Structures are given as structure tokens and as C-alpha cells.
Amino acid sequence: MSSSPTFPPGARPGGATLTAVDETRDRRRVVFATVIGTTVEWYDFFTYAFAAGLVFGPAFFSGLGENSVLLSFATVGVSFLFRPFGAFLAGHLGDKYGRKLVLMVTLILMGAATALIGVLPTYAAIGVAAPILLILLRVVQGVSAGGEWGGAVLMAVEHAPDKKRGLFGAGPQTGVPLGLLLASGVMALMAMIAPGDAFLEWGWRIPFLLSVVLILVGYYVRRKVEESPVFAELAERKQEAQMPILRLFCKHTVLVIVTALVFAGNNAVGYMTTGGYIQNYATNPDGPIALDRGPVLWAVTGSAITWLLSTIVAGWASDFLGRRTTYILGWVLQLGGVFALFPLVNTGNLALLFAGLALLTIGLGFTYGPQAALYSELFPASIRFSGVSVSYAIGAILGGAFAPMIATAIVKATGGTGGVTAYLAGMTVVGLLATLLLRDRSGIPLGPDHEAEQQVSPVRGLSQA
Incomplete structure (x- = not known):
């Protein structure tokens, strides 16, 4: 297989040439930049989800009836409905004007929305305007998240050597567990600094305000990164896609649906922690466990480390085993984790709760x-940004968007967590079946010279999408 860009080794559009040392350094800089950027984005996103489980019910929905927690979790899901809009917009801009531009804009949007939530007055101060403003800012977060992921992963993978795409691509993927680690760690620290009522009054705001510092760091790192070599080659040849979203759905609708279902199977289960559900379930004073807030947040922080390590290992393993085989192994492991989760959490033992999350x-x-x-x-290269972004966004809606709210409603209706386990197991099986429909295309050339090969549908049973 040839490398992703079709230039000679070390060459770049415009005739520039890099030494092997320069090329290695540039690739490392790209991976570092995508890791930092996605970590900041997901720190912002998860900080909201944690606050939704711990604070936003009484703070912003207390005057709207007895279902304040359910309404709070609903705002977590609302943002997902706007991810496709962010993905459509970012995909169009990314396929026409480049990956780097989109990454800068999404980072700033997410950070601004998060910081503003940190200074937002509560329901007690401004009434119904408080939840309305909260939802509007969450929508901005959703638009940003919808555009962020596609740009970050393409920057990493399109810069990667053919045989290390899984490892390089795992870089931006670690932004999720790192964002979880950072968000839950800061929340846990604030629960110690401002315990009890102080956390509800002002402690929860500090993690949101810290986003300003993180955005500045992320912006500084990302602005120094070179554009993706695949897009640079497309731009030099003036092959930027016209109406990429329209082309995507005209030729690859089935592929979009299948890949969305792959992510949905992961996302629904992941949002038990990243969506704040376990945090709320385990700390609810009227619930079956009623653990202290701080230790539960530290347990979630610890599980973010196991998630981080397994993400890196899986990306590396996929370069040897193939993407499809690695995924199938992952679905088996995830299903086992789903069945172990609530039996361990419901013991009320903090160590066993951590074991279940790990x-x-x-x-x-x-x-x-x-x-x-x-x-x-x-x-295909010419519509790749649109394809990965839209598939990811749709998968997020089908999977994680309302998973915390669904789990809350199931427990409220049945009085137990057995139904939640069945729901999560069902979503895992959906992800497995969708994976089985895909052919493994590990190592396929990514550059525009191989567009005809890339156009052949990887969905089994289809010759063309």
C-alpha cells in the first residue's frame, strides 16, 4: 500500500521537503495538538454532564416540578440533537477549506459556552430565564462537539504512517477519557474544597470558569499544527468537494447509518459515566446507595485512567489485528462490563463500585x-470530513444523547437497575451487529489518487454505496 499522501517521502504540496526527523516531529506535534484540543473540548462537555447529575436539577429546574433531575438530564441529551448541525457545518467547511480552520473555531465555541455557564444565574435569581439560557449554551456545546471530532481524528490519521493509523488515531480518542479524568478530578477537588451546600452554591462554578485557561492552551497548541496532507493535496489540485454533504447522502447513506450504529453501541454505555448517571445514582440521598459525592467522583476519575489505557492499547492493537477484529473483541469485553456494572455498584461498596466502572x-x-x-x-478523501462527522453525530444521538434520562426513567418505573442493564446490553449487541456488516479496510490508501477504490462500499452485500 502507498502512504496516505501521494507525494514522495518528506514532500509536501508546493514543493517543500522535510527530513525524516522533521516529519516525525511534525507528526508528534499533530498528535499532541489533537490530544490537547479534544481533552479540552470533552472536559467542557463532561463538566456540564457531571453538573447536570449533581447540581443543575435543584439550581436551574427547582421551580419546574418534582422531575428536576430528569429535566436536568434531558438538557444533556438536547445538545446531541444539535450535533448533526455542527457536523454538517463542520463537514462542509472541513472538506472545502481544511481541517485546521474547523478545529480552531470549535475549540473557541466550546470554551466560550462553558465559561458562560459558570457565571449563569440560577432559577432562584432570574426564574425560568435560567434554564432557558442554560439550554441555549448547551446547544452551543452540542454544535461545537459535532464539529470537533471529525477534524481532530482526520488530522491525526491523515498525518499517520499507514501501519500506525490505529495508534495515531487513538490520540484524539484519548481526549474522552482524559476529559473525563480532568472533569471528574476537578469536580472531586471542588467537592473537597467546598463541601455540602458550598458546592451547590458556588463550588460547581469553578470547573466551568477554568475552561478559559484550558481554551487558551488548546488554541496556542493547535495554531502551530500544519494542515492535513490529504486535504493539502486536494486543495493544490483544486479538488475540494462541491456540496460534500449532498454527495455523502447520495452515494453513502447506508454506510453512514451502519457506522452511526457502531458508535451508538459504545456511546450509550459510555454515557453511564460521562453523562453523569452513575454519579447521580450513587450519590442520590433518596436512592439505594447514597454514597458521599467526593469518593464517587474519585472512583469515576480512577475509571477514566483504565479507559485511557485501554483506548491506547486498542488503537495500537488494531494496527495488527485489524479494526474489525479489535472491535469485535471490544464488544465482548463491553458486554461483560455491562452485566457486571450494577451488581457491583449496588453493593454500596466504593471499591466494588470502582471495580464495576473499571x-x-x-x-x-x-x-x-x-x-x-x-x-x-x-x-472517500473528498467527503471524508463530512462522512466521519455526520456518522459520529448521528451515532451520538442514537446512543448517548438520552441514555442517562432513559436509565433514570427505567429505574423510576421499575424500582431496579435490571432494565438498565438490558438496555445497555441491547445497545452493545447493536454495535456488534453493525460492526459485522463492515469489511475491514485497514491500510487502504487515504489520498485522492485512490478515490475510486475508496468509493467501493465497505458494507457487506453492497458493491457501491
Whole structure:
């Protein structure tokens, strides 16, 4: 197989030449930049989800009836409905004007929305305007998240050597567990600094305000990164896609649906922690466990480390085993984690709660680590940004958007967590079946010279999408 760009080794559009040392340094800079940027984005996104489970119910929805927690979780899901809009917009801009531009804009949008939430007055101060403003800012977060992922993974994978796409692509994927680690760690620290009522009054705001510092760091790092070599070659040849979204759905609708279902199977399960559900379930004073807020947040922080490690290992393993085989292994591990989760959490023992989360996140890592390389290899170069972004956004709606709210409603209706386990197991099986429909395209050339090969549908049973 040839490398992704079709230039000679070390060459770049415009005739510039890099030494092997320069090329290695540039690739490392790209991976570092995508890791930092996605970590900041997901720190912002998860900080909201944690606050939704711990604070936003009484703070912003207390005057809207007894279902304040359910309404709070609903705002987590609302943002997902706007991810496709962000993905459509970012895909169009990314396929026409480049990956780097989109990454800068999404980073600033997410950070601004997060910081503003940190200074937002509560329901007690301004009434119904408080939840309305909160939802509007969450919508901005959703638009940003919808555009961020596609650009980050393409920057990493399209810069990668052919045989290390899984490992390089795992870089931006680690932004999720790193964002989870950072968000839950800061929340846990604030629960110690401002315990009890102080956390509800002002402690929760500090993690949101810290986003300003993180955005400045992310912006500084990302602005120094070179554009993706695949897009640079497309631009030099003046082959930027015209109406990429329209082309995507005219020729690859089935592929978009199948890849969305792959992510949905991971996302629904992942949002038990990243969506704040376990945090709320385990700390609810009227619930069956009623653990202290701080220790539960530290347990989630610890599970983010196992998620991080398994994500990296899975990305690396997919370069040897293939994306499809690695995913199948991941679904088996994830299913085992789903069945172990609530029996361990419901013991009320903090160590066993952590064990349940750790087991779950190993499977999550194996169904998330290879995703960047998998998605990048499934779509043609000229519409790749649109394809990966839209598939990801739709998968997020089908999977994680309302998973915390669904789990809350199931427990409220049945009085137990057995129904939640069945729901999560069902979503895992959906992801497995969708994976089985895909052919493995590990190592396929990514550059525009191979567009005809890339156009052949990877969905089994279809010769063309």
C-alpha cells in the first residue's frame, strides 16, 4: 500500500521537503495538538454532564416540578440533537477549506459556552430565564462537539504512517477519557474544597470558569499544527468537494447509518459515566446507595485512567489485528462490563463500585480506540470530513444523547437497575451487529489518487454505496 499522501517521502504540496526527523516531529506535534484540543473540548462537555447529575436539577429546574433531575438530564441529551448541525457545518467547511480552520473555531465555541455557564444565574435569581439560557449554551456545546471530532481524528490519521493509523488515531480518542479524568478530578477537588451546600452554591462554578485557561492552551497548541496532507493535496489540485454533504447522502447513506450504529453501541454505555448517571445514582440521598459525592467522583476519575489505557492499547492493537477484529473483541469485553456494572455498584461498596466502572471502561476503550482509523478508512478523501462527522453525530444521538434520562426513567418505573442493564446490553449487541456488516479496510490508501477504490462500499452485500 502507498502512504496516505501521494507525494514522495518528506514532500509536501508546493514543493517543500522535510527530513525524516522533521516529519516525525511534525507528526508528534499533530498528535499532541489533537490530544490537547479534544481533552479540552470533552472536559467542557463532561463538566456540564457531571453538573447536570449533581447540581443543575435543584439550581436551574427547582421551580419546574418534582422531575428536576430528569429535566436536568434531558438538557444533556438536547445538545446531541444539535450535533448533526455542527457536523454538517463542520463537514462542509472541513472538506472545502481544511481541517485546521474547523478545529480552531470549535475549540473557541466550546470554551466560550462553558465559561458562560459558570457565571449563569440560577432559577432562584432570574426564574425560568435560567434554564432557558442554560439550554441555549448547551446547544452551543452540542454544535461545537459535532464539529470537533471529525477534524481532530482526520488530522491525526491523515498525518499517520499507514501501519500506525490505529495508534495515531487513538490520540484524539484519548481526549474522552482524559476529559473525563480532568472533569471528574476537578469536580472531586471542588467537592473537597467546598463541601455540602458550598458546592451547590458556588463550588460547581469553578470547573466551568477554568475552561478559559484550558481554551487558551488548546488554541496556542493547535495554531502551530500544519494542515492535513490529504486535504493539502486536494486543495493544490483544486479538488475540494462541491456540496460534500449532498454527495455523502447520495452515494453513502447506508454506510453512514451502519457506522452511526457502531458508535451508538459504545456511546450509550459510555454515557453511564460521562453523562453523569452513575454519579447521580450513587450519590442520590433518596436512592439505594447514597454514597458521599467526593469518593464517587474519585472512583469515576480512577475509571477514566483504565479507559485511557485501554483506548491506547486498542488503537495500537488494531494496527495488527485489524479494526474489525479489535472491535469485535471490544464488544465482548463491553458486554461483560455491562452485566457486571450494577451488581457491583449496588453493593454500596466504593471499591466494588470502582471495580464495576473499571471493567466497563476496558470494553469501552476497545470499542473506541480504533474508531478514528476505522471511520477514516471507510469514506472517500473528498467527503471524508463530512462522512466521519455526520456518522459520529448521528451515532451520538442514537446512543448517548438520552441514555442517562432513559436509565433514570427505567429505574423510576421499575424500582431496579435490571432494565438498565438490558438496555445497555441491547445497545452493545447493536454495535456488534453493525460492526459485522463492515469489511475491514485497514491500510487502504487515504489520498485522492485512490478515490475510486475508496468509493467501493465497505458494507457487506453492497458493491457501491
